[in-house]
Amino acid sequence: MMFWLAIPLTLALYVATRALYRYLPWPIINPVLVPTAVIIGLLLWFPLPLADYQSGTRPITALLEPAVVALALPLYQQARQIQAKLKPIVICTLASVLISICTTLLIGHLMGADPSLLASLATKSITTPLAMSVSESIGGIPAIAAAMVVVVGISGALLGYPLLKLIKVTDPEAQGLAMGACAHAIGTAASAEKGVTQGAFASLAMVMCGILTAAVAPLLFALYHWLT
Template identity: 85%
Template sequence: MMFWFAIPLTLALYFATRALYRRLPWPIINPVLIPTAVIIAILLAFNLPLDQYQHGTFPITALLEPAVVALALPLYQQARQIQARLKPILVCTLASVLISVCTTLVIGHAMGADPALLASLATKSITTPLAMSVSQSLGGIPAIAAAVVVVVGILGALIGYPLLKLMRVTDPEAQGLAMGACAHAIGTATSAEKGVTQGAFSSLAMVVCGVLTAAVAPLLFAIYHWLA
């Protein structure tokens, strides 16, 4: 029964938000943020079970994996540009991972956060499946990691390009790298709407940052525990 309610509602909110954004291209009109907020409000107002709604939207959820695989297309289209700039790409993504994890450890330690919470927050800038897996291996709580990833992605989609414009970062490759490194899949979706180059480099940064975080985060946590 929920299937016939969840699917139409989700799609209607998404396409309505996209149509509204075309008329009013404001960052706050985000096809992830607004539908999410409306659906949460509806579930709370009518006391509808979340698990049933999730089950009802399973056909849409199942499309996430092929959608991620489809990101390989813009990567292929930009293969020459990526190969020519491979070294700076690796340096930038590694710097992003180090900054993301280290700032979490330093700020969290200063605020007295426990190790489980730190492990849950440290993976905030990579895509959800990897974030949950890496945070769990570090002793974190996967549910918190997933929630933080979604929040970071939405914030990145909202303020990413306005902030880049404010800082006069106009190169599409740099824009894509920044969005993919900081706002993972949601930022990549926003980048793909900006242009093929932004989408390709954002996809690349999302993948590379995920791999690097899985490799570097355990080492940084070991150093943190040794120093602490």
């Protein structure tokens, strides 16, 4: 029964949000944030079991994997530009990963956060499956890691391009790298709407940050535990 409610409601909210954004192009009118908020409100109001709603949206969820694979298309289209600038791309994405993890450890330590919470927060800037896996491997809580990924992704999609415009970052390649490195898949989707170049470089940054985080996070956490 939930199948006939969940899919039409999810799609209707998404389409309505996109249509509203065309008339009112405000960052807050985000096709991830608005439908999510409305659905949460409806589930709490009626109340409806979350597990049943998730089960009803499985056909949509199944499309996530091919959608991620489809992000390879803009990468292929921009292959020459990426190859020519591979070294600065690697440096930028590595710097992003180090800043993300190190600031989490530093701020969390100063606030007295539990190590398991730090491990859950440190993977906030990579895509959900990787974040959950890496977080668990270093002693984190996958559910918290997944929640933080969603929060960071939506925040990046809302604030990323306005902030880049404010600090006068206008190069599409730099914009894409910044969004993919900081806001993973949701930021990459927002970048793809801006242009092919932004989408390609955001996809590349998302992939590279995921790989680098998986490699660097265990080492940094081992160093953190040794120092503390």
